[in-house]
Amino acid sequence: MKKKAVLIVVDSCGVGALPDAALFGDEGVNTLAHLAEVEGGISLPNMEKMGLGNIIDIKGVSKNNSALGYYGKVMETSKAKDTTTGHWEIAGLVSEKPFNTYPNGFPEITIKKIEEFSKRRVVCNKPYSGTEVIDDYADEQLKDGALIVYTSADSVLQIAAHEDIIPIDELYSICKKSLEICNEYSPVARVIARPYIGTKGSYKRTERRHDYSVPPSGETMLDRLKNHNLPVVGIGKTSDIFAGVGITENRLTNKNNLDGIEKTIKAIKEIDEGLIFTNLVDFDMLYGHRRDPKGYKNALEEFDKYIPEMTNNLNDDDLFIITADHGCDPTYKGSDHTREYIPILAYGKNLKKNINIGVKDSFVSIAASIEKHLLGDTKLEGCFL
Structure with missing residues (x-):
């Protein structure tokens, strides 16, 4: 039976400092909770239904004892807080060595x-x-x-x-x-x-x-799905992050988050099997780095409004996941990413409901769950389905 997975990365929407955040200069950060607090609350009724308020305390988002699917948060194994490392780990590839940075400029x-x-x-x-x-x-x-x-x-x-x-x-x-x-x-x-x-x-x-981007340093979930002749559709900058490796179709976004959302909805309607992998970069690029909590809040509320159109168009055996790749606390000092947990909200019409997955110890758990869903098995650890 054909089935697909839809993976949406709300770029930079972290949910609290990781235990080692102080080593990155990020002690006490919390992208989602802090932006909601300084803006007097945030309205995310559809993610609330999925269990977002059960993961952490968020002003304006209630806890839900009958969440529609799976919810929890995940730690990053790789010792970094950048987009590339985060996405690679989401796709099952842990980076053993951080990428070089150049605090004094390039040679x-x-x-x-x-x-x-x-x-x-x-x-x-x-x-x-x-x-x-x-x-x-x-x-x-x-x-x-x-x-x-x-x-x-x-x-x-x-x-x-x-x-x-x-x-x-x-x-x-x-x-x-x-x-x-x-x-x-x-x-x-x-x-x-x-x-x-x-x-x-x-x-x-x-x-x-x-x-x-440089190509991934090893095999990812995208390669394995492609090798099983399943479509892997990248939306937004997803293909760029993986240097096109493992992507069978690249659907670029030319405007903004809404363009990415609309292209995701279109892909959900058109594609019956494989993976749809969307990155919504505005959260990070326009609001996190620019330390704009109001803009971040408005963008999240806009995204939330489109979730029913996405989930209503899923087939019965499809999997739908919302997550992030790192933090970028718009209330924190500086203008860079922050070292944070990422949220997991997973839904499917035939999936179990109201499942608290707790705290997973690696972003790899996302790839493990998608591979189990699409391939029936996975060699990766941390599967939450």
Whole structure:
């Protein structure tokens, strides 16, 4: 009998500091609880029905003694808090070694090679907020077409470029080559193209961001499903995170979270078997990193409204999971990710109801559960189904 799994990553929606959070400078963080608290509460009636309020205390979200499915939270085994590591572990691959980060900027040789290839000067080369770096360096870029290269606490090299100064195809080409340069001289998990438009005082990043990632360091759930001739459909930046490995169809989102939600609903209606794997990046990119709890709250409430349309279109034997990949507490200092538990909300019309899975010790439990559901078995530990 054909059946599918729908896996939605609400990017950065952590639910409390992990026991080792202090080692990452993140003691006391809690993305979901804190944003709800500072905004006077949050209304998430559909996730409340699924048991969200049973996982942690969230202002505005009640506990539910008749939750529609499975609920709980999960620890990250990999010693990191970045998007790539989180998604790989969700897909069953634990990263034994954290990716390199560059708190003092990239080595001179890396910058020199990028300048030589692109024939453009590099400015900045230090950790920076993605919006502030444009405000501070755009004028310089507009003068001579320099590349704004910056990083963060994550393992990323980012290149911001005004679309009127550096055409989007050229920016993509530079970023793709820059990943090759980094692989040789200063390894990173991703190189990210960050196009923007506008004039001084009103610069705005566009939706044409593109991530260039290193491929996974080992086999993932995506590979195993693909090897069983099952479709693996990536929605949003999912395919980018896995460098396309294990993905059979890439459905990019070109606008915002709502575009990703609508493409997920469309895929649910069209696809009867395999995996639909969606990443909703706005929660992280627009609200977590920018420390905007109100925007985060509004985006979560918008997402919640579409959950019934997703679940109502599931077939009887389908599996539907909502989770996250790390935290990004919008009430916390700085602008970077936070080391947190992630939530698990799992639903299926024929699944058991009101099951508390407690605290699982690895994101791998998600892959284990999906593989058991779709393949009938799994070699991974931590399955909660």
